[in-house]
Amino acid sequence: MAVCSSVPISDLLDRASQGSDKLHALSTTISQDLNSHFPPIGRVIMPRPSMCHTSSLQTPSDKQQALQVSESDLLSLARSLLQAWSDPLLMGPAAQTISLLPFSGGNDIGQDRISQLINFNFLLSCFRRDSHKIDSFLKVLRCRATKTQPQMC
Amino acid sequence: MGCGAMMKSVMEVLLLLMLFFTAHAKEKSYSPPEKPTQTRCRSPEKETFTCWWEPGSDGGLPTTYALYYCKENSETVYECPDYHTAGENSCFFNKNDTSIWVNYNISVVATNALGRAFSDPVDIDVVYIVEPNPPEKLTVAVMEDKGWPFLLVSWEPPHKADTRSGWITLIYELRVRLEEEEDWEMHHAGQQKMFNIFSLRSGGKYLVEVRCKPDHGFWSEWSSTSYVKVPDYFHREKSMWILVAVFSAFIFLILTWLLHMNSHSLKHCILPPVPGPKIKGFDKQLLKNGNSDEIFSALVVPNFPPASTSKYEEMLVEYLEVYVLEEQELMLEESKDLLDGCLKSENSRSDSDSGRGSCDSHTLLMDKCGETKEEERQTNRESSLIETQGWKEEAINHDTSGRVKTWPSVYSPLPQYGSNPLDKQSSLETAKQHSLSTSSFLTQAGTKDALGPSYTDFCFSNKQNHLHPQTLAHRELQTRSDVNISNIGRKRSPATEYVEVQRVNKEDMVLLQPVVSRCGHIEGCPNLPKGEDYSKVKGVDCDNRLLLQREGTGEDVCPLVDQETNGEGGNCYTSSTVSTTQKPTACMYTSMPLQEETALTLNGYVDTATMSNLPSC
Numbered sequence: 001m002a003v004c005s006s007v008p009i010s011d012l013l014d015r016a017s018q019g020s021d022k023l024h025a026l027s028t029t030i031s032q033d034l035n036s037h038f039p040p041i042g043r044v045i046m047p048r049p050s051m052c053h054t055s056s057l058q059t060p061s062d063k064q065q066a067l068q069v070s071e072s073d074l075l076s077l078a079r080s081l082l083q084a085w086s087d088p089l090l091m092g093p094a095a096q097t098i099s100l101l102p103f104s105g106g107n108d109i110g111q112d113r114i115s116q117l118i119n120f121n122f123l124l125s126c127f128r129r130d131s132h133k134i135d136s137f138l139k140v141l142r143c144r145a146t147k148t149q150p151q152m153c
Numbered sequence: 154m155g156c157g158a159m160m161k162s163v164m165e166v167l168l169l170l171m172l173f174f175t176a177h178a179k180e181k182s183y184s185p186p187e188k189p190t191q192t193r194c195r196s197p198e199k200e201t202f203t204c205w206w207e208p209g210s211d212g213g214l215p216t217t218y219a220l221y222y223c224k225e226n227s228e229t230v231y232e233c234p235d236y237h238t239a240g241e242n243s244c245f246f247n248k249n250d251t252s253i254w255v256n257y258n259i260s261v262v263a264t265n266a267l268g269r270a271f272s273d274p275v276d277i278d279v280v281y282i283v284e285p286n287p288p289e290k291l292t293v294a295v296m297e298d299k300g301w302p303f304l305l306v307s308w309e310p311p312h313k314a315d316t317r318s319g320w321i322t323l324i325y326e327l328r329v330r331l332e333e334e335e336d337w338e339m340h341h342a343g344q345q346k347m348f349n350i351f352s353l354r355s356g357g358k359y360l361v362e363v364r365c366k367p368d369h370g371f372w373s374e375w376s377s378t379s380y381v382k383v384p385d386y387f388h389r390e391k392s393m394w395i396l397v398a399v400f401s402a403f404i405f406l407i408l409t410w411l412l413h414m415n416s417h418s419l420k421h422c423i424l425p426p427v428p429g430p431k432i433k434g435f436d437k438q439l440l441k442n443g444n445s446d447e448i449f450s451a452l453v454v455p456n457f458p459p460a461s462t463s464k465y466e467e468m469l470v471e472y473l474e475v476y477v478l479e480e481q482e483l484m485l486e487e488s489k490d491l492l493d494g495c496l497k498s499e500n501s502r503s504d505s506d507s508g509r510g511s512c513d514s515h516t517l518l519m520d521k522c523g524e525t526k527e528e529e530r531q532t533n534r535e536s537s538l539i540e541t542q543g544w545k546e547e548a549i550n551h552d553t554s555g556r557v558k559t560w561p562s563v564y565s566p567l568p569q570y571g572s573n574p575l576d577k578q579s580s581l582e583t584a585k586q587h588s589l590s591t592s593s594f595l596t597q598a599g600t601k602d603a604l605g606p607s608y609t610d611f612c613f614s615n616k617q618n619h620l621h622p623q624t625l626a627h628r629e630l631q632t633r634s635d636v637n638i639s640n641i642g643r644k645r646s647p648a649t650e651y652v653e654v655q656r657v658n659k660e661d662m663v664l665l666q667p668v669v670s671r672c673g674h675i676e677g678c679p680n681l682p683k684g685e686d687y688s689k690v691k692g693v694d695c696d697n698r699l700l701l702q703r704e705g706t707g708e709d710v711c712p713l714v715d716q717e718t719n720g721e722g723g724n725c726y727t728s729s730t731v732s733t734t735q736k737p738t739a740c741m742y743t744s745m746p747l748q749e750e751t752a753l754t755l756n757g758y759v760d761t762a763t764m765s766n767l768p769s770c
Contacts, residue, residue, distance in 0.1 A: 021368055025369065028369065059254065061255065062251065062253055063199065063320055064248075067320065129278065132280055132281075132369065133254060135369070136320075139319045140318065140320065141319075143318060143319025144318075144319065
């Protein structure tokens, strides 16, 4: 039986934040790429869906709130968000899966092409935000874990 | 109804009201304001944000601008809380009004007396519009690393950005350039707040600036420029190089000089010379000069070949050989050596009596037959009194041993002996010489096997040359051997045969007969004549006869006395009958009384000086 050598939490958080950073960067690139295909006018008149499927998750809305959240809560929030986005399209109306997270409605892209595009664009925007949240939470946690290495923050 | 639709309905109502009011306005070329343009919104620390707009033309009338916004999923329209903090045409949202991860819908409305203008609405999320302030407290210092300078640049994040809690993560970038240049040198610093710049120009003035960016945001502006001057270290560097160059040039010169000085030895070391001939005493310079005499004289080793005059003379042989041929030719060979031997007394061990020409080893001959020869000389001397005719033949002959024999042209004399033995005193000495020289003897010399047993040697003096031919002409000794030789001719030339004096006839001729006896008595010299075969000349009697005398002179001599001669002229001749085979052991020692006071030298020769005392008839 192999013995696992302990890895410092700071290193783990550092590695995680690096991953989340890349994730958000990718989401941003995709969203901007997709928006460039729409004429500017179309963006304006585009109907906006109600809410992201992860909006039921209570996340801090400003810095003060975020810094007041405990590390464990921050970590669980990050983990929940990540889980929500593992397979977002499953969260459709047809999906009646039992999950721990409260979701309001599902993500239904639609049947016609325009609505599909609109819905997909919205979905990407939600993903971009949530990836940013994950990245932010992890980086706050990383900074809190490396008290001895202030250069990490 | 969403936030945007609400905004639109409000705008339309207001517009109608304005149109109603402007209907009563003066007839001017006034126009309603142009639509303002929203330029941007930025948040420096992700806590507050500011929006700026660009107003359009105002239409000649005072125009007011208003910003309205609403938040995501809320239909409440809010107006900008702060138009002044951020400056003209801006709206500042403070922390209380700022919510993150929330979409804002913002519109700007320009209003003048004639109309209103709405800008395009903008959706923003605060976390996406983060643009921090430039880094602060930028410091640049010139540091030294092993004698080479570098710039140490350090800074601090903008004070508003909360990087310590990790709320904002900033990465930095700095740029450097020389004062006189235009292109910047970019350096990415990551999350660190200090940086080192190398490869500086000595004495250059540098400009350094730094900026920052959040992990997902916009780059900040460049910080304020920091100036730095690098001290002049090139001066020292250049002088060092000059020193190095001078030193190496100096060393190079020394090496060249050393090489030049030792070029010769180096050449020998690298290219060893080809060894030349080493002959002792051989001088190359002489060879080059072309004087061969000097060269070879240098090569000559002194004392080689060993040459002593005595030996040299001994080796130089001149023979007088008597060849017995069928044609009855007689060849005489003169032996210088014999002559000298005759002249010398005891010193001469030369085999003057022996048949030298046919004997290769004179010395051997002499040693072995010396005694015998002496006796024979004596005998021959006496016989020389008898007139014999000298041979005046000159011929060059080669004996079997290959020697060239020269025949002396002169020949022999003996004035004293013979008919007129007593001449004048003056000629006595010459006569003495002559007697010696003219003593002819017949000897049997030991020869090699190649030579025949019959051999006749005549001993002629060298000094014959000095003799006056006139005085001696009548004294010529003549030897006729034709009669006797005929008996002898057993062997043909070049073989030589020994003859012995048989008798002297009345005509003053020596009759010769071949000697058959062999000298086996003498060691190593089988052909040496036995003592009995030879007779010494005792004297010449009154009848011109050779008085032969035998005398034992040594151990090796075994004289066999056949006859005794007395000075009174008994038997004037002795004939020795010798058997062909004489036993060597038969050695009888007989001493013959000397007749009178015949002065005999040690070697048995008759002293001619006393010959005059001989009784004469």
